[in-house]
Amino acid sequence: xxxxxxxxxxxxxxxxxxxxxxxxxxxxxxxxxxxxxxxxxxxxxxxxxxxxxxxxxxxxxxxxxxxxxxxxxxxxxxxxxxxxxxxxxxxxxxxxxxxxxxxxxxxxxxxxxxxxxxxxxxxxxxxxxxxxxxxxxxxxxxxxxxxxxxxxxxxxxxx
Numbered sequence: 001x002x003x004x005x006x007x008x009x010x011x012x013x014x015x016x017x018x019x020x021x022x023x024x025x026x027x028x029x030x031x032x033x034x035x036x037x038x039x040x041x042x043x044x045x046x047x048x049x050x051x052x053x054x055x056x057x058x059x060x061x062x063x064x065x066x067x068x069x070x071x072x073x074x075x076x077x078x079x080x081x082x083x084x085x086x087x088x089x090x091x092x093x094x095x096x097x098x099x100x101x102x103x104x105x106x107x108x109x110x111x112x113x114x115x116x117x118x119x120x121x122x123x124x125x126x127x128x129x130x131x132x133x134x135x136x137x138x139x140x141x142x143x144x145x146x147x148x149x150x151x152x153x154x155x156x157x158x159x
Contacts, residue, residue, distance in 0.1 A: 003028050007036035050092045052078060053085065057094050065096050124154040131159060 006026040010019060010033055023030045056064060056072045064072065066086040073080060080088075089095050124130040130153040138145040150159040 003032060004036065007033050011037060011040070046088045046091065049073070049078060049080060049085075050088050050094070052076065053089060053094050054092070057096070062094075062096050122153055124152070127152060127154045129154060 006028050010022045010026065010028075013022065019033060020030055023033055052073060053069055056069050066089055067082060069089065070080065070082040070085045073085065118130065118132075122130075122132075131150050132153060133148060133150045136147040138147055151157070152159050
């Protein structure tokens with residue numbers, strides 16, 4: 001659990017239990033709790049920059065990374081460090097959608113060549129005599145899924 005969440009629980013129950021006991025129980029420093037308590041009333045200083053970043057991402061369909069957003073902000077006379085822009089983008093969920101190169105380009109090149117045992121004789125006389133298989137690649141947002149099935153040539157059932 002993050003310290004910020006622990007401090008929130010301590011703050012919620014500050015009237016019921018002593019603060020020092022709760023800090024010891026949660027394994028956080030008392031000074032950290034009081035620093036958290038001091039910052040409770042403050043407004044978020046990143047909110048103004050986050051609105052500008054959000055406008056930039058809306059205009060560019062979330063294609064700008066933090067470096068280009070930093071340059072865009074610089075053009076609007078908003079001076080921030082590039083890593084600060086990255087931190088704010090992570091904090092508010094404004095990161096760009098990363099387009100990656102396809103990694104499955106060399107799938108047609110086989111490492112091993114196996115000999116053709118069936119020789120186009122796809123009829124089987126008894127069950128479990130001849131099996132065939134194939135692999136399909138299904139592309140999803142999370143990555144590539146592999147679908148492989150084994151078929152018995154006797155009755156075309158999936159094994």
